Amino acid sequence: MLRSMRSLTAAARVPAVSAVTPLSAALRRNATVAPYMKKMRNIGVSAHIDSGKTTLSERLLFHGGRISAIHDVKGRDGVGAKMDSMELEREKGITIQSAASQIHWKDYTMNLIDTPGHVDFTVEVERAMRVLDAAILVLCSVAGVQSQSITVDRQMKRYNVPRVAFINKLDRIGGNPWKPISDMRSMLQLNAAAVQVPIGAESGFKAVVDIIKRESIYFDGASGEVLRYEPIPEDLKDLVEEKRAELIERLSEVDEELGEIFLNDEVPSVEQIKAAIRRATLANKFVPVFMGTAFKNKGVQPLMDGIVDYLPSPDEVNNVALDADKDEEKVILSHEEKKPLVALAFKLEESRFGQLTYVRIYQGTIKKGDTIFNVSTKKKVKLPRLVRMHANEMQDVTEAKAGDIVALFGVDCHSGTTFTDGTLNYTLSPMRVADPVISLAVRPKLPADSAKFNKALTRFVKEDPTFRVHTDQENGETIISGMGELHLDIYCERIRREYDCEVVIGFPQVNYREAITSKAEFNYLHKKQSGGSGQFGRVIGTIEPLHSEDGKKDNEFVNALSGNNIPPEFVPAITKGFEEAFNKGPQTGCPLQGVKVTLTDGASHAVDSNELAFRLAAIGAFKQAYAKANPVVLEPCMSVQIEIPEEFQGTVVGEITRRKGSIVNVDSRGDGYCVIDAEVALAKMFGYSTDLRSATQGKGEFTMTYKEHAPMTQEEAAVVSKAYQATLRADPDE
Numbered sequence: 218m219l220r221s222m223r224s225l226t227a228a229a230r231v232p233a234v235s236a237v238t239p240l241s242a243a244l245r246r247n248a249t250v251a252p253y254m255k256k257m258r259n260i261g262v263s264a265h266i267d268s269g270k271t272t273l274s275e276r277l278l279f280h281g282g283r284i285s286a287i288h289d290v291k292g293r294d295g296v297g298a299k300m301d302s303m304e305l306e307r308e309k310g311i312t313i314q315s316a317a318s319q320i321h322w323k324d325y326t327m328n329l330i331d332t333p334g335h336v337d338f339t340v341e342v343e344r345a346m347r348v349l350d351a352a353i354l355v356l357c358s359v360a361g362v363q364s365q366s367i368t369v370d371r372q373m374k375r376y377n378v379p380r381v382a383f384i385n386k387l388d389r390i391g392g393n394p395w396k397p398i399s400d401m402r403s404m405l406q407l408n409a410a411a412v413q414v415p416i417g418a419e420s421g422f423k424a425v426v427d428i429i430k431r432e433s434i435y436f437d438g439a440s441g442e443v444l445r446y447e448p449i450p451e452d453l454k455d456l457v458e459e460k461r462a463e464l465i466e467r468l469s470e471v472d473e474e475l476g477e478i479f480l481n482d483e484v485p486s487v488e489q490i491k492a493a494i495r496r497a498t499l500a501n502k503f504v505p506v507f508m509g510t511a512f513k514n515k516g517v518q519p520l521m522d523g524i525v526d527y528l529p530s531p532d533e534v535n536n537v538a539l540d541a542d543k544d545e546e547k548v549i550l551s552h553e554e555k556k557p558l559v560a561l562a563f564k565l566e567e568s569r570f571g572q573l574t575y576v577r578i579y580q581g582t583i584k585k586g587d588t589i590f591n592v593s594t595k596k597k598v599k600l601p602r603l604v605r606m607h608a609n610e611m612q613d614v615t616e617a618k619a620g621d622i623v624a625l626f627g628v629d630c631h632s633g634t635t636f637t638d639g640t641l642n643y644t645l646s647p648m649r650v651a652d653p654v655i656s657l658a659v660r661p662k663l664p665a666d667s668a669k670f671n672k673a674l675t676r677f678v679k680e681d682p683t684f685r686v687h688t689d690q691e692n693g694e695t696i697i698s699g700m701g702e703l704h705l706d707i708y709c710e711r712i713r714r715e716y717d718c719e720v721v722i723g724f725p726q727v728n729y730r731e732a733i734t735s736k737a738e739f740n741y742l743h744k745k746q747s748g749g750s751g752q753f754g755r756v757i758g759t760i761e762p763l764h765s766e767d768g769k770k771d772n773e774f775v776n777a778l779s780g781n782n783i784p785p786e787f788v789p790a791i792t793k794g795f796e797e798a799f800n801k802g803p804q805t806g807c808p809l810q811g812v813k814v815t816l817t818d819g820a821s822h823a824v825d826s827n828e829l830a831f832r833l834a835a836i837g838a839f840k841q842a843y844a845k846a847n848p849v850v851l852e853p854c855m856s857v858q859i860e861i862p863e864e865f866q867g868t869v870v871g872e873i874t875r876r877k878g879s880i881v882n883v884d885s886r887g888d889g890y891c892v893i894d895a896e897v898a899l900a901k902m903f904g905y906s907t908d909l910r911s912a913t914q915g916k917g918e919f920t921m922t923y924k925e926h927a928p929m930t931q932e933e934a935a936v937v938s939k940a941y942q943a944t945l946r947a948d949p950d951e
Contacts, residue, residue, distance in 0.1 A: 218451040224797050247787030248646075251554055253326075254532045254620045258524055261315075261330040263347045263366035263373070267921060269385040271298050272329040273355055273511040278439060280517055281327065285609060287440055287514070299608045315341040315528060317575065317606045322521045328622040338704065339368060340650065340683045344632065345650040346372045348577035348622065350452070351528035352380040353520070353702075354504070358392035358887055362400035363391055364920050370405045373921070375649065376865070379498050381505050383521050387415050387422045388510040391888025398506055408471060409504040410464045412494070413519065414457050418449060425516055426453060428461045429490050439558045441514030468493045471502035491526055493721040498527045531536040536579045537634075538643040548643065554618040556851045557581050558589065558638040560646045562630050571680075574625040575606070578844045579645070581638065590639035591610045591630055597639060599629065602626035650682040653698035654853045654899055654923050657705050658723030661693055667719060673716045677708055684708060698728065701921060705898035727853060727900045729937060730926045731802030731809045733846035736761035741838035742820075743830055753822035755832035756791060758782070762812040772799045773817045783831070785817040790828035791816060794835025803843055804928055804938040810926065851926035851935035853899040856881075859909070861917040863891045868912050871931025876901040896924060 223842035262277075264270045276296045278284045284299055299318070305382070315332045330349065332342040346352065349510070350374055357364060373380055380933055384397050394415050395500035401409040409597045416424040424435040426449050433450065437443040449457055468490070469479035478485045485493070501818065509516015532552040537560055539545040542792075550559055558581035566573040581787035583589065585603045590596075604611040604624050617623040627676060630636075631906065661670040674686045674697070685698040699705045712718050738759050745752040763773055774792050799809045819834075826844065857878070861869050870880060878897030902921060909917045 243448055244869050245864070249620070252326060253618070254552060255530050256325045257530055257620050258325060258327045258528055258597055258872045259329055259348070259350040259531060259620070259622060260524060260528060261342075261349045261352045261357060261378075263330055263332050263342055263345075263352055263369045264283045264365035267358070267918070268355045268357045268360075268363075268366075269511050270355050270512075271331055271807070273353070273383065274329065274384065275299060276440075276514060276517040277316060277327075277521065278467045278510050278593075280442065280521060281322055281329075282741055283318055283320050283893045285364045300487055300807060311320045314566075315345050316608045317624075318608055319605055322525065325525050327524065329731045339365075339372075339565075339700065340374055340648075342369060343648045343650070344618060346376045346378055348561060348563045349376075349378060349523070350531055350534050352378050352526070354380045354382045356382060356384050356522075357389075358384050358394055358508075359389050359890075360860065360892070361397040362404045362854060363892075364922050365895075366829055366844050367404065367920055368697075370407070371633055374501075379501050379528060381507060381520070381527055382509045383516070384519055385505060385511055387418070387508055388420060388515075389888070390419050391886060391890075392419055392422070393887070394508050398762060401504065408467055408497075409500060409506050410467045411460050411506045412464065412518075412523070413506075413507070413508045414453060414460055415508050416453065418883060422510060422513075422515070425519065426457050427519065428457050429487055431461075432446075433455065434517075441517065444518060448542035451673050462775075464767060465490065470502060471500075472497045472830065477533045481728060488839060495527050495905075496828075498700075499529050499533060500588040513733075534635040538579070538645050538646075541642040545644075550603050550643075552580065552619050554582045558587075558636065559641060559643050559645070560589075560595060560636045562625075562628075562634040562636065563637055563641070563648070565630075565632055567676045571626060572629060573604075573627050574630060576620050576623060576625055576636065578617055578621050578623070581647040582618045582638075584617055585614070588639070589628075591628075592635040592637060592642065592644050593631070598628055600625055600628065607820040624781065631679065635694075648682075651700065651923065652728070652854075653683060653700060654728055655701060655705065656696050656698040656726040656728060657709075658689070658694045658726070659709060662719035662721050665745060669716045669718040670712065670720065673712045673718065676840050677711070683841060689920055696722070696726070700923075702906070712790060722907060725903050729805050729929075730851040731804055731807055731848060732763055732811050733818065733843065733848050737842040739838040739842035739847035741834055741841050743834035743837055744825075746825075750827075752827065752830035752833070753820075753825035753907055754787070754830035755820035756831070756838045758814065758816040758838070760839065761813050763811045764909065772796075772809060772811070777815050777817050778819070780818075783816075783821055784826075787788075787821065787826065788816075790832045791835045791904040794832035795839055797832070798836050798843075802839055802848075804934070805941045806944075807850075811852070849928040850937055852933075854924050855897055855899050855921040856919050856924045857895045857897050857902070857919055859893040859895070859919040860890055861888075861893070861909075861913050862886070862889055865913045865917065866891055866893070869893060869909070872908060872912060873897060876905070898927075898929075899923075 229755055262270045275287055278299055279287050288298055309747060315330050317330050320327050322449045330345045332345050341912055384394050386392060387394060398409055398411060401407045412429055413425040414428055415422055416426060424433055426433050433447040435445040435447060437445050465479060465485060466765050469476040472493040476484060498505060505523060507516060507520045511517060538548050538550055540548050549792060560576045560583060562574050562576050562580045564575040588597050591598060603614050606624050607613050635644045637643055661667050677684050678686050679826050683700050687696050689696050689936050697705055709720050718752055735898060740757045742755045743752060743921055772846050774795050776788055796815050802809050859869060871881060873895045875896055878895045881894040881896060883891060883893050909919055
C-alpha cells in the first residue's frame with residue numbers, strides 16, 4: 218500500500234507534456250492518414266562526442282539494408298563510416314556535418330540523421346531536432362551523462378522530441394549500465410528505466426536480457442546479424458525481476474492505464490507494458506533505455522525494434538504552422554498527402570550540381586517538375602530535381618509525401634525557408650540559432666585567391682547559421698565568427714582543401730558585451746545652429762539594468778511620455794538612436810545587453826526639431842547616463858568538462874587555476890579516469906587543447922559549452938577598453 222501511495226504522489230509531481238501527443242479525435246475524423254505514414258519513423262542519433270553515435274549509425278545502416286559491410290569510423294580501414302563522408306571527418310574521427318539516409322527494418326521505413334557530438338557544431342543537432350519526430354540519445358556506459366549530453370537533452374526538450382536511450386560501450390573497462398540511468402534521472406530530470414539487463418560486464422559482455430519478455434538475446438555471426446534467443450541465466454533472474462518491477466512502477470507513475478493495473482496489484486501482460494511505454498514515451502513522460510556495444514555489434518537490432526515499438530510515426534505528431542494571412546494564427550497541419558504542400562528547408566549544402574536543400578515535408582506531396590512557392594521571397598520556383606540522400610550519395614525520386622525528408626536541387630533559398638504550393642501563406646517556425654562566441658581575422662595568403670576566398674565564405678555563411686562574416690570598418694580585415702576554436706579551424710581547413718586557397722589567420726578575438734549595474738538619469742539637449750534651420754531635440758528619462766524573468770539579455774525601450782512635449786512622429790527616431798547606442802558600447806565598441814531605457818519627457822522646437830536631431834539626442838543621452846550607471850564589460854564564460862587519467866589530476870587542476878578558472882566538480886569514473894567540471898573565461902582557453910595534450914601525454918580530452926557573459930575584473934576590462942580607445946584615436950571618424 219505504501220508503494221502504491223508513493224506512485225500516486227509521484228504521478229502528481231510529473232508535469233504533463235503536450236509535446237508529441239496523438240491527434241484529437243475530431244482531427245482524426247477529418248484526416249485520412251495514408252498507411253505508409255504509420256510505417257515511417259523520422260529519427261536522429263545524438264550524443265556527447267565520442268559516445269559512439271556514428272558507430273551506432275553505421276550498424277543501423279547495415280541492419281537496415283543500406284550498406285553491405287561495416288567500416289571503421291576513423292577510416293583506418295581505408296573506407297570509413299558511411300555517414301562521415303567528409304575527408305576531414307574521417308581524419309579527425311568526429312562528425313562535422315549531419316548526414317541523412319533512409320533505412321528499412323522489417324516493414325518499416327526510417328529516415329535517419331546522424332548528428333555531430335562536438336559542441337562547436339551544435340547547430341547541426343539543432344536543425345535536425347527541429348524537423349525530426351524522435352531521437353536516440355546515446356550515452357557512454359563509462360562516462361554517463363556528459364556536458365554535450367545535457368545540451369542535446371535541452372535541444373530535444375526545446376522541440377518536444379521523444380527519445381529512446383542507448384547505453385553504449387558496455388564492453389569497455391569500467392562500463393556500468395546503471396550509472397547513465399542514474400545520471401539521466403538526476404542530471405536531466407528524465408523518468409528513465411531500463412528495458413534490458415546486460416549479460417556479462419566489460420570484456421565479458423556478450424548479450425542482453427529483454428526484461429519485458431523475460432528472454433535473453435545473443436548476437437551471433439560476424440556482424441551480430443544472427444539473433445539467438447535463450448532463457449535468462451539463473452544468476453540474473455533476481456536482477457531481471459527487480460528491474461522489471463522498477464520499470465512497471467515508473468511507468469505506473471505517468472501512465473493512467475498501467476497505474477490502475479499497478480494499484481490493483483495485478484500483473485500486467487507484455488502487451489500492456491509495451492503499450493504503456495509507447496504512450497508515455499510519445500507524451501515525453503518516459504524514456505526506455507536499451508543497452509549494448511555498437512562497436513562489437515551487440516544490441517542494435519533490439520534498439521531498432523524499440524524505435525518501431527515506442528517512437529512516433531509522423532501522423533502522431535502535431536505540427537503547427539503560422540497563417541500569415543490571419544495575423545500568424547496557429548494552424549495544426551494535416552498529415553494528408555493530398556492537402557496543399559507545406560515543407561521546411563532545414564539544411565543547405567553546396568554540391569557539384571549546385572545548392573542542395575534538405576526539406577521536411579509536413580503536409581501534401583512534392584513532385585519533380587512541380588512549381589513551389591517560397592514564402593519568404595514570395596517567388597515561385599520550378600523544381601528540376603528531387604533526390605533522397607544516403608550520406609553523400611543521391612538517389613533520384615519522382616515524388617515525396619507528407620512525413621518524408623528529401624533534398625531539392627535548383628532551389629535558391631536560406632535555411633529555415635517555408636515552401637508551399639502557392640495556395641497557402643503559411644510559415645513554420647525556424648530553429649533557434651546561438652550567437653557566436655569567438656572570432657578570427659582571416660585573409661587569403663595570395664591576393665589572386667580573393668575570389669575563391671570570398672566564394673567559400675559566402676557558401677559557408679549560407680550553410681551554417683552560426684558562422685558569421687563581417688568586415689572590420691577600422692582596418693578592413695575580414696572577421697569570421699563561430700562557436701569555438703575547432704569550429705573556425707574546420708572552416709579555415711575547408712577553404713584550403715575545397716577551394717585550394719591558403720589562408721592567413723590572425724589572433725582569436727573574443728565577443729565581449731557591455732552592461733550597466735545601476736540606474737541613472739539623463740536630460741540631454743542636442744542643439745545645432747548653422748545658418749538656416751538647425752537641429753533641436755531634448756530627451757529626458759532613465760536607464761537601468763533589465764532583469765527579465767525568463768533570463769533573456771535583450772535590451773528594452775519604454776515610451777513613458779505624457780503630453781506632447783515630444784511629437785509622436787519623433788519617437789521612432791529616438792528609438793532608433795537608442796538602438797544604435799545599444800549596438801556599440803562606449804568602452805569596447807561591443808553591443809550592450811540587459812539595458813532598459815525609459816523615456817519620460819523632453820522638448821522640441823517648432824522649426825529646428827527633426828528626426829535626425831532626436832536620433833542624435835538619444836545617442837548623446839545614452840552616453841551621458843551610461844557613465845553614471847556603473848558600467849561593466851562582460852566576457853563569455855565557458856563550462857568546461859575535462860576527462861583525464863587520474864594521475865594527471867593535480868597538473869590539470871593547476872593549469873585551470875592558472876587560467877583563472879574555477880573548479881566546479883571533480884568526479885572519479887572508476888576506470889582510472891576522472892572528470893573535471895570547471896568554469897573558465899573563453900579568452901583564457903585559447904591554446905588549451907595543445908597544453909592539455911602535453912600535460913596528459915595525449916590522453917586528455919575536453920569540451921567547452923557557452924554558459925553566460927560574466928563581468929570581467931576592472932583591470933582586465935581596462936586593458937580591453939584601452940585597446941578600443943586607441944583604435945578610436947587612430948580613426949576619429951569611427
